[in-house]
Amino acid sequence: MTDTILITGSSRGIGQAVALRLARDGFDIVLHCRSQQAAAEHVAEQIRALGRSARVLCFDVADRAAASAALEADVEAHGAYYGVVCNAGVTADGAFPALSDDDWDRVIHTNLDGFYNVLKPVMMPMIRRRKAGRIVVMSSVSGVMGNRGQVNYSASKAGLIGAVKALAVELAKRKITVNCVAPGLIETEMLDEQIISEAMKAIPMQRTGTVEEVAAAVSFLCSVEAGYITRQVLSVNGGMC
Numbered sequence: 001m002t003d004t005i006l007i008t009g010s011s012r013g014i015g016q017a018v019a020l021r022l023a024r025d026g027f028d029i030v031l032h033c034r035s036q037q038a039a040a041e042h043v044a045e046q047i048r049a050l051g052r053s054a055r056v057l058c059f060d061v062a063d064r065a066a067a068s069a070a071l072e073a074d075v076e077a078h079g080a081y082y083g084v085v086c087n088a089g090v091t092a093d094g095a096f097p098a099l100s101d102d103d104w105d106r107v108i109h110t111n112l113d114g115f116y117n118v119l120k121p122v123m124m125p126m127i128r129r130r131k132a133g134r135i136v137v138m139s140s141v142s143g144v145m146g147n148r149g150q151v152n153y154s155a156s157k158a159g160l161i162g163a164v165k166a167l168a169v170e171l172a173k174r175k176i177t178v179n180c181v182a183p184g185l186i187e188t189e190m191l192d193e194q195i196i197s198e199a200m201k202a203i204p205m206q207r208t209g210t211v212e213e214v215a216a217a218v219s220f221l222c223s224v225e226a227g228y229i230t231r232q233v234l235s236v237n238g239g240m241c
């Protein structure tokens, strides 16, 4: 049976590129979206055209009950996952004094609680497979070095790095690796022209990254060859730090 990988937030952007790349690598794919089901189904069709199986789950990663209901039902019906890519995330940028309570809560609940809400229901089934497994979590250069205007986002992405390092230790004996990918400035719908032109000064390679370049890093960490790499943060940032 082909190994299956769940990718959260995979109807567009980095998550979509990761899903297509992992399908090309030979994995069956569980796509996930919050509400963009038509877009996710379109990605699923592209994956099926590659000869791999794909199905779509829809839930808000910040909603613990919805996440566990959807994931437990999927694992019950189709079996435990080989891998999970925790990719869904949001920004709500602003100078710290201008951040609203909602800006703080939404970013932490989505980015950091989302890690717990998604991984908790699927963890024991992954362990019970008694086979190698892979968890890759999308952090950010913002979580590695902190970024002006992103106190909430940097906190969430740095928190993910801590969570990944701790979970990696817990799962090491189970042959389940746990790593972060930390992209720099990647051209997606998250970014606008002003962010790009301001950030360019800090990017030694003087360009934004592509979603395919991030997907290549995830692909490597999900591969059999990466079986001795765990508890790491792999930066894809053009040399920003």
Ligand SMILES: NC(=O)c1ccc[n+]([C@@H]2O[C@H](COP(=O)([O-])OP(=O)(O)OC[C@H]3O[C@@H](n4cnc5c(N)ncnc54)[C@H](O)[C@@H]3O)[C@@H](O)[C@H]2O)c1
Pocket (backbone or CB within 6 Å): 008, 009, 010, 011, 012, 013, 014, 015, 033, 034, 035, 036, 059, 060, 061, 062, 087, 088, 089, 090, 110, 138, 139, 140, 141, 182, 183, 184, 185, 186, 187, 188, 189, 190, 191
């Ligand atoms: N684009 C960048 O420059 C960049 C840099 C570093 C890290 N990242 C991270 O990469 C990941 C993907 O970002 P992207 O650039 O593709 O952005 P994007 O906005 O295109 O994609 C984010 C995805 O997450 C989903 N999502 C957001 N909140 C959700 C929720 N509550 N429940 C379910 N799904 C939800 C969205 O629907 C979307 O599919 C994010 O975690 C982001 O923080 C992006």
Ligand SMILES: CC(C)C1=CC=C(C(=O)O)[C@@H](O)[C@H]1O
Pocket (backbone or CB within 6 Å): 091, 139, 140, 141, 142, 147, 150, 183, 184, 185, 190, 195, 199
């Ligand atoms: C450093 C800055 C250009 C930046 C880093 C990371 C981002 C991300 O989405 O992870 C961007 O929002 C951007 O502000």
